[in-house]
Amino acid sequence: GAVVSQHPSRVICKSGTSVKIECRSLDFQATTMFWYRQFPKQSLMLMATSNEGSKATYEQGVEKDKFLINHASLTLSTLTVTSAHPEDSSFYICSANSQGATGELFFGEGSRLTVL
């Protein structure tokens, strides 16, 4: 299967700081990537769809100014959690589709954010 790499895997930051998470497709080009958030023992929640060269599409209830997404190339999307607060502590996972609109999603390793 296709490889999606995410970095960092774990990050701890102080409240009020910003944190950037990178998502890379290593062996394919991804015009679209997806960002999910998962709280403990809960299901995946789609936050936004990242589109190469254009603005991201955010799901209802997700603050676009809080979660900045940049998809500057066909292999890299970044999620920046701005002015992080303890309630932003979560497991953030990116995914990409390597086979067109109906193909499988491949996930990055995930990034566990802890805001103190």
Place this chain on the structure above:
Amino acid sequence: QKEVEQNSGPLSVPEGAIASLNCTYSDRVSQSFFWYRQYSGKSPELIMSIYSNGDKEDGRFTAQLNKASQYVSLLIRDSQPSDSATYLCAVNSGGYQKVTFGTGTKLQVIP
């Protein structure tokens, strides 16, 4: 009504038994169906995809799709303790923004 429904479990089966995981979906135009396995603290891993009615087998895993009943299932034969995880059903109704995940079924394989 949830778009993709799964029983949250936990589903407990003894080692060596068959585990049967079920999923129903609401969008009749759904085209692609996937099963992901997620270990605690890890990201989901794709284990099966199925696109047409019937069965698809891959090793100990069999995915079954019935579009008329809007039902997809995953059978795990000879269940192993290492199969203990949460299994997510995902449905793609076409287009990049239409992959919907179920809430997952937690499977426990008892040694």
